[in-house]
Amino acid sequence: MKPAAFDYYKPETLAEALSLLDEFGYDAKILAGGQSLIPMMNMRLARPPVLIDINGVPGMTGIEVGDSEIVIGGLTRHYMVEHSAEIERSCPMLAEGIKLIGHSQIRSRGTIGGSIVHADPTAELPVMLTALGGKVTVVSSGEERELTPEELFLTYMTTTIEPNEIVKSVHFPVIAERTGHAIEEFTLRSGDFAIIIAAASVTLDEEGLIESAALCIGGVDGVPVKLDEVTDELIGQAPSEELFAESCEPIVDMVEPEKDIHASVEYRKDLCVALSRRVLKKAADEAKLA
Amino acid sequence: MTEKTAESSRLKTITLKVNHKEYTVDVEPRMLLSDVLRDELRLTGTHVGCEHGVCGACTIMMDGRPVRSCLVFGVQADQAEIVTVEGLESGDGELHPLQNGFWEKHGLQCGFCTPGMLMTACHLLEHNPDPSREEIREAISGNLCRCTGYQGIVDAVEYAAKEMRERAE
Numbered sequence: 001m002k003p004a005a006f007d008y009y010k011p012e013t014l015a016e017a018l019s020l021l022d023e024f025g026y027d028a029k030i031l032a033g034g035q036s037l038i039p040m041m042n043m044r045l046a047r048p049p050v051l052i053d054i055n056g057v058p059g060m061t062g063i064e065v066g067d068s069e070i071v072i073g074g075l076t077r078h079y080m081v082e083h084s085a086e087i088e089r090s091c092p093m094l095a096e097g098i099k100l101i102g103h104s105q106i107r108s109r110g111t112i113g114g115s116i117v118h119a120d121p122t123a124e125l126p127v128m129l130t131a132l133g134g135k136v137t138v139v140s141s142g143e144e145r146e147l148t149p150e151e152l153f154l155t156y157m158t159t160t161i162e163p164n165e166i167v168k169s170v171h172f173p174v175i176a177e178r179t180g181h182a183i184e185e186f187t188l189r190s191g192d193f194a195i196i197i198a199a200a201s202v203t204l205d206e207e208g209l210i211e212s213a214a215l216c217i218g219g220v221d222g223v224p225v226k227l228d229e230v231t232d233e234l235i236g237q238a239p240s241e242e243l244f245a246e247s248c249e250p251i252v253d254m255v256e257p258e259k260d261i262h263a264s265v266e267y268r269k270d271l272c273v274a275l276s277r278r279v280l281k282k283a284a285d286e287a288k289l290a
Numbered sequence: 291m292t293e294k295t296a297e298s299s300r301l302k303t304i305t306l307k308v309n310h311k312e313y314t315v316d317v318e319p320r321m322l323l324s325d326v327l328r329d330e331l332r333l334t335g336t337h338v339g340c341e342h343g344v345c346g347a348c349t350i351m352m353d354g355r356p357v358r359s360c361l362v363f364g365v366q367a368d369q370a371e372i373v374t375v376e377g378l379e380s381g382d383g384e385l386h387p388l389q390n391g392f393w394e395k396h397g398l399q400c401g402f403c404t405p406g407m408l409m410t411a412c413h414l415l416e417h418n419p420d421p422s423r424e425e426i427r428e429a430i431s432g433n434l435c436r437c438t439g440y441q442g443i444v445d446a447v448e449y450a451a452k453e454m455r456e457r458a459e
């Protein structure tokens with residue numbers, strides 16, 4: 001359980017990190033929090049010849065909350081988001097969901113950018129980014145581009161980020177008025193990756209009817225899946241336990257999870273329905289209080 | 291190998307503070323911090339169970355936060371402040387209240403998980419001097435114990451929390 005030898009670089013600026021990526025191409029891997037990459041290297045599932053440790057790159061750590069957008073530096077660690085009062089106020093889903101990532105020891109090192117690039121479809125951050133319609137800014141030596149979750153996540157552990165690119169920042173919308181968020185997951189043990197995870201946002205109009213809603217599920221496909229067919233039906237209706245129960249029932253036929261040693265297909269489908277119902281209800285309840 | 295790679299894979303010199311003592315060592319970049327502590331600094335109190343971040347036995351404090359020392363390369367700990375289980379007792383050899391708690395409440399059997407449990411619990415009590423049993427369980431959820439069934443560990447942390455509160459008064 002020891003990693004294979006590699007060459008280690010610790011650039012002091014973003015420009016230097018990017019030019020090292022240009023130089024080494026597919027041979028190089030970025031090292032951020034190391035909480036996914038180092039386990040894979042220890043097990044020799046990954047043997048990158050070159051590691052570029054970006055932990056010394058300035059200007060990539062921090063949380064900025066504007067009027068409509070939250071900008072989180074790619075190197076910001078999970079625990080910083082967890083302990084941010086501003087995040088709690090401006091994006092309840094993120095505040096709640098970040099605590100579900102691994103254990104406190106993992107959140108001490110793991111980064112927002114690393115979780116996005118790692119792109120595990122049941123990981124909390126990709127699901128939240130998709131549910132809330134956030135975006136990601138990636139840079140290379142030549143250019144900077146913005147990607148929506150749909151443009152970013154390709155399949156299991158795979159994104160459209162090129163080997164010469166670095167995630168500079170991750171953007172989430174500030175919660176709108178009369179809006180509630182909720183996120184829930186089912187894990188075998190506290191801190192494990194989820195078997196199924198669901199996240200929802202519900203906005204009510206002045207009369208208390210549903211103005212807009214979003215629902216996203218992780219664990220049924222290679223990327224987080226948004227269920228607009230379900231939430232489109234909710235618009236204009238009064239939120240109630242019965243409404244959410246009824247509208248979530250058809251999810252059984254919308255998702256196609258795979259079975260593994262931990263859970264059967266049927267069980268996962270049941271989880272999708274139950275968790276969807278719960279997060280929509282909880283988000284609507286939160287919206288009433290907002 | 292190009293000349294540049296040969297250069298960068300050479301031993302790196304790092305300086306780190308462990309339990310308030312400064313060490314300077316030469317390490318290969320691929321050497322994990324857990325191995326730097328155990329094999330280079332001979333601080334074998336930090337245990338290594340799984341080496342992929344799952345068991346928590348290797349938990350140490352790094353710059354004030356609990357981390358898995360098997361998921362950090364030694365070179366990344368250059369200039370870091372580290373506390374390991376050896377740093378818990380006071381200078382005159384008096385045990386930390388947590389260590390007393392584990393002793394009094396049967397918080398260990400084989401002791402393999404204990405250094406990680408202690409470091410994790412230490413961080414909890416620094417931030418939450420009066421945790422509920424549920425909060426204790428949540429805090430140690432990233433540390434596996436094959437022996438005790440955890441009851442004794444939760445009792446031990448509760449015991450230590452009480453002792454520390456009383457001392458503070």
Ligand SMILES: Cc1cc2nc3c(=O)[nH]c(=O)nc-3n(C[C@H](O)[C@H](O)[C@H](O)COP(=O)(O)OP(=O)(O)OC[C@H]3O[C@@H](n4cnc5c(N)ncnc54)[C@H](O)[C@@H]3O)c2cc1C
Nearest residue numbers: 030032033034035036037102110111113114115123167343
């Ligand atoms: C025991 C355990 C439990 C865990 N449980 C969970 C969980 O429940 N939920 C969850 O979401 N995660 C979990 N994780 C994973 C954890 O969240 C990781 O921190 C995260 O997936 C990766 O972030 P990192 O900063 O550690 O990235 P690294 O491990 O450093 O890198 C991961 C990948 O991303 C690339 N990369 C990193 N940063 C950038 C960047 N800025 N730009 C371009 N590429 C980059 C790296 O090259 C690498 O390919 C767990 C990990 C462990 C060990």
Ligand code: FES
Nearest residue numbers: 339340341346360
């Ligand atoms: S040895 Fe580090 S977590 Fe198991």
Ligand code: FES
Nearest residue numbers: 399400435436437
């Ligand atoms: S006491 Fe044996 S593993 Fe915990």
